[in-house]
Amino acid sequence: MGDMRVVVGGLRLRNPVIAASGTFGFGAEYAEIYDPARLGAVCTKGLTLMPRQGNPPPRLWETAGGLLNSIGLQNPGIEAFIREELPRMKAQGITVITNVWGNDPGEYERSVARLCDSSVDAIEINVSCPNVSRGGPVGEDAIRTAAVVRRSRKVCTLPLWVKLPPAGGLAVARTAQEEGADAVSAVNTFRGMAIDIKTGKPVFVNVVAGLSGPAIKPIALRIVYELAAALTIPVVGIGGIGDWRDALEFIMAGAHAVQVGTANFVDPLAAVKIVAGLEKYMEENKITDWEGIRGNAQQ
Amino acid sequence: MAGKIEVAAAQVASNVRVAEGIFLLKLRGDYSAAPGQFYMLRAWDRNPLLSRPLSVFNLDGDGISFLYAVRGRGTGLLSRLSPGNEIGITGPLGNGWPRRDGRIALVGGGLGIAPLFYAAGVFSGSDAYLGYPDEPYLVDEFARVAARVMVSSDTGAGGTKGFITDIFDPDGYDACYACSPRPMLAALDRICSRAGVPLFVSLEERMACGVGACLGCAVRTVHGYARVCRDGPIFPSSEVMWNG
Ligand SMILES: Cc1cc2nc3c(=O)[nH]c(=O)nc-3n(C[C@H](O)[C@H](O)[C@H](O)COP(=O)(O)OP(=O)(O)OC[C@H]3O[C@@H](n4cnc5c(N)ncnc54)[C@H](O)[C@@H]3O)c2cc1C
Ligand SMILES: Cc1cc2nc3c(=O)[nH]c(=O)nc-3n(C[C@H](O)[C@H](O)[C@H](O)COP(=O)(O)O)c2cc1C
Ligand code: FES
Numbered sequence: 177m178g179d180m181r182v183v184v185g186g187l188r189l190r191n192p193v194i195a196a197s198g199t200f201g202f203g204a205e206y207a208e209i210y211d212p213a214r215l216g217a218v219c220t221k222g223l224t225l226m227p228r229q230g231n232p233p234p235r236l237w238e239t240a241g242g243l244l245n246s247i248g249l250q251n252p253g254i255e256a257f258i259r260e261e262l263p264r265m266k267a268q269g270i271t272v273i274t275n276v277w278g279n280d281p282g283e284y285e286r287s288v289a290r291l292c293d294s295s296v297d298a299i300e301i302n303v304s305c306p307n308v309s310r311g312g313p314v315g316e317d318a319i320r321t322a323a324v325v326r327r328s329r330k331v332c333t334l335p336l337w338v339k340l341p342p343a344g345g346l347a348v349a350r351t352a353q354e355e356g357a358d359a360v361s362a363v364n365t366f367r368g369m370a371i372d373i374k375t376g377k378p379v380f381v382n383v384v385a386g387l388s389g390p391a392i393k394p395i396a397l398r399i400v401y402e403l404a405a406a407l408t409i410p411v412v413g414i415g416g417i418g419d420w421r422d423a424l425e426f427i428m429a430g431a432h433a434v435q436v437g438t439a440n441f442v443d444p445l446a447a448v449k450i451v452a453g454l455e456k457y458m459e460e461n462k463i464t465d466w467e468g469i470r471g472n473a474q475q
Numbered sequence: 476m477a478g479k480i481e482v483a484a485a486q487v488a489s490n491v492r493v494a495e496g497i498f499l500l501k502l503r504g505d506y507s508a509a510p511g512q513f514y515m516l517r518a519w520d521r522n523p524l525l526s527r528p529l530s531v532f533n534l535d536g537d538g539i540s541f542l543y544a545v546r547g548r549g550t551g552l553l554s555r556l557s558p559g560n561e562i563g564i565t566g567p568l569g570n571g572w573p574r575r576d577g578r579i580a581l582v583g584g585g586l587g588i589a590p591l592f593y594a595a596g597v598f599s600g601s602d603a604y605l606g607y608p609d610e611p612y613l614v615d616e617f618a619r620v621a622a623r624v625m626v627s628s629d630t631g632a633g634g635t636k637g638f639i640t641d642i643f644d645p646d647g648y649d650a651c652y653a654c655s656p657r658p659m660l661a662a663l664d665r666i667c668s669r670a671g672v673p674l675f676v677s678l679e680e681r682m683a684c685g686v687g688a689c690l691g692c693a694v695r696t697v698h699g700y701a702r703v704c705r706d707g708p709i710f711p712s713s714e715v716m717w718n719g
Contacts, residue, residue, distance in 0.1 A: 201688035205705070208480045208686070209565075221690070229699055236681045236691040238525055243683060250690045250700060389524055418521070441525055441683040442517075444482050444565055 178458030179465045184410050184432045185359025186335035187298040189216035193451045196437035197275035202261040209444050213269035222275045222302050225287050227253035232381050237370045242391030243438050244368055246380045248307045249277055254287055258294045266295050277302045281327040289331040301328050304341035304364035306386040315341045318351045325355035342366050346406050353409050361412035362403055363396050389438040390416045397429055404430025420453025430471035487560045494612040496545045498554050506539040510594035511709045514566030515685040518556055523549050528682050530590035542589040568685050569708045572675055577649025584639050584655030590677055595620040606639030645672040664712045674712035678703050
């Protein structure tokens, strides 16, 4: 039988399938359906130093093959997470990656330092949320990204991943690598919008919202392919992954691991079915470990 | 209250039109639910992307049923199901109505009558107030499970002409459970709070996960944003911010 385990930027995973930030809460809800410890890891909802109430409704809009969301990082804050969610997650045997967002580099630093003093397993700094600031996210700008990653790295004693926006380009990814990121995850949602033709107004209060789901997969795959070629640190592939075939495409493009987001809404068992599908694929094709296929599509 | 959430392939027992654009879908099998809970349904592969939330209309020895109006693509596809077809369902989801002693009034407007049928069966002795935009339907069925049935409609067909709020008087009831479009719920909130009768409302929001993980179905309450799918869909009316 193939070895499903993988090490991604210093983090050991039992398999390469991770529940994506914001689509799996803190693992408690889906735990009523299956054991989240069967996944490689669970990436938490984006956390901030102070609690955030999130954006006014509507927060969701379905599109052809996709989903627009404008949640606005509603979360209980890092202290409440550490007190109320983390002990349960660890007791369930879940490998915990915390997704973190900050208003400025100093806030990222304080959040990362606090989390490194807890039992989380890795930190994914989110420089790519489309729903909390007007204009593009920090991760679309190499200089601003450099400051965030540098300050976070200085205090981070755990594996540090940087989650990139689709429009960051290779320059931002290289910056994250130079400033000491252990891995990059790509991509966050694409900035999109919808207009309600009955009112003639944008559907979302913030106008712009984040697009996810099958609609973004080919673009996300192209970005991951380019990042894997350009970087020496591992890439975690994200974007429209719906089944094990999609996951395999990202691995063949060069991803060390994948994250499954919107697919959890389509089928609550999607992520755990992808684990099973990959395992079966390995077995049927006599693949002993991920080295055997990772990046095989690269020219 | 919520038991374990089941993800299942269910078999259609029947799918009949009960009024213009309104269907009753029955699925065979052994399911569970409390009155006011809902399921996420899908009878398609990837288009539309998301599953559709429907309240439990009834639960009996043969299976579970849902009453729905054809609105768009999702409910349109549901309306084309035939006996023997398989569909995916996830549930039961949400909190359901609280159990209260005493006289209960069930008040529904439009498709809001859907979750009240099962409630009438479980909370026996309840009175049902049903408001229809056009021709009333399923009134005889309600009469079999509710103590009394009062009907209103916009045209006066089959009952009193007007809104359900014109014929519903909360006086003498110990609690009121309601489901309808939001303006009627807001009106009921005023009527019930004036009479000092606790009102519990079933709210709707667009949903993605349906289980409480995505925070997409937020509604404003006095405690901040709550998830309709998890903290609701039933809320004490006194906790809902009716002005937005
Ligand atoms: C908890 C809950 C219980 C419900 N119970 C019933 C029921 O028992 N019977 C019934 O007829 N309808 C019920 N609805 C409304 C029903 O889910 C929508 O009418 C249905 O999703 C429309 O899907 P569509 O593809 O046909 O329409 P479309 O308009 O194409 O749907 C597009 C999107 O809007 C969403 N949407 C559309 N209308 C509503 C709405 N009123 N509330 C929430 N989301 C909506 C859809 O889910 C989808 O994401 C319920 C909604 C919720 C939230
Ligand atoms: C409802 C929702 C909430 C999300 N919240 C976050 C978040 O808090 N932090 C983050 O980095 N990404 C967040 N994302 C982005 C996802 O983690 C993922 O990058 C994106 O959805 C693309 O993957 P998918 O197509 O598999 O969903 C969210 C996505 C959705 C749909
Ligand atoms: S629909 Fe996801 S939290 Fe309610």
